[in-house]
Amino acid sequence: MRSTCLGWVWNTRRKIQCNDALGFTEFSIRAAQDPSQKFASIEENVDTFMQFSNPSLTDSVLKQIRSNGDDTKTYSVPIEIQYGVVMVVYPRIVAGVYGIVRMLRDLGCTLPVEVWYHPREMTAEHSVLIHLYSHYNVLIRVIDQEDIKTFATKSYVIFHSTFENILFLDSDNIPVRDPTFLFQSKEFIEYGAIFWPDFWHPRTETPFNIHSQSVLWEILDMPYIEMFEQESGQILINRRRHEKALHKLWTYTFNKPDMLVKLDLVYGDKDLFRLAWINTTSPFFMIPHVVRLGGLYSVAEDFFCGLAMVQHDPDGKILFLHRNQVKLNGRSDQKTVLTHIQTFAGKFEEEHRVQAHVQNYRVKCKFHRLGQTSCFHLESKTLGNNGDLIQILPFSSTGFGDIEQHAIERSIEGRKLLSREEESLMMKIEQFDVNGSGLIAHYFASFVDEAVKTVDLDTSFVVFALENAACRN
Secondary structure, eight states, X not given: OOOOGGGSGGGOOOOOOGGGGTTOTTHHHHHHHOTTOOOOOOOSOHHHHHTTOSHHHHHHHHHHHHSOSTTOSSOOOOOOEEEEEEEEOOGGGHHHHHHHHHHHXXXXXXXXXXXXXXXXXXXXXXXXXXXXXXXXXXXXXXOOOTTOOTTHHHHHHHHHOSEEEEEEEOTTEEESSOGGGGGGSHHHHHHSEEEEEOSOOTTSOOTTOOSTTOTHHHHTTOOOOOSOOEEEEEEEEETTTTHHHHHHHHHHHHOSSOHHHHTTSSOTTTTHHHHHHHHTTOOOEEOOBOOEEEEEEETTTTEEEEEEEEEEOTTSOEEEEEOOSSXXXXXXXXXXXXXXXXXXXXXXXXXXXXXXXXXXXXXEEEEEXXXXXXXXXXXXXXXXXXXXXXXXXXXXXXXXXXXXXXXXXXXXXXXXXXXXXXXXXXXXXXXXOSTTSOSTTTTHHHHHHHHHHHSSSOHHHHHHHHHHHHHOO
């Protein structure tokens, strides 16, 4: 295998040692034959790469990944309903799921909603699920495959949905308008799939290792594609039309051992969709409007802390507030965090177009600012004298200033439905959360000390790695 030094997140480098080559067959021969000089650093966990040191195993994995998916044993279920929304639930996000379903109904959306749960995490008798089923046209579906977890869940439920046309929504993704119109948009009718962009582009900087020199393209047996990465908090798919791409997605997600993840070539599910579509020559429409950021702004510090991805419809109008840095937890003391919106404007006719000055659209992440674990913001320093490319305005200027508060109130309603036992479980889960973003902030200092003792890396690298991990949303 080959791994480029550019594969280290945000261009961080580490020293290359001879032992890094362990586990690779014919390493020196392959390195000498490599005309592009892509051989470089290998990640510290050599055991990961040892899995692929056996040529027959590596060939088998590559064959799976490069297959067209037609031989996938699990096939999508029969289609029963034409249009619907699909979501995933587990105890920690149950109030958020309730809040988003209620928001859809409040906005006039009458589409049926599938909510999927895994029996190892909760049951169909959960108080919130019973209430959603009884009052809001929600179908409760069970994930009946034991090994389905984390990022693989999204691929599984999309593959097994009973809807022909689905809008998948994350539990922290607040719609500001009824999204039903997307199914009748000319873009969806033409392409049968609509995806949304992430912050990151290979020509700028990305923490997710997808760039022109990544070995990802060789493993997937496809040419390098220069485009914005995908953000999968919302996905629109015609499943009947794109079944071949869905089979490829299944292969990418569930092939064992998981070469794409273990070699840190992709992060979770977020880019697997567009890669599966591209590699099966399946058409899709990528929203051509860069992400705006919703969050907090301190005049005193002149600092903007982005906590939500503001996504658009095909015409560039705001449609989703993906509040992925501060979850809807249903706590009665939860506060609004979308006071301002940061926009990449610039002096263009179409101010949010991806094609316009992409090299100037650079999102950075800062750690522990304005009382938050991690903050995203557009980096004005990269713009030289063109600081006017970035605008920070009150969120009320969008016309959706009350939406976040409405969603919070709905999530609070959902949490009040919990039984005593369910609330006790929720409180235990929250003991391990710091601002809704996990343990990383809580154990930051002690982990740095231990990591420096046990790993041949300097303190700055470990601090950088932890900050970057917190900023992977």
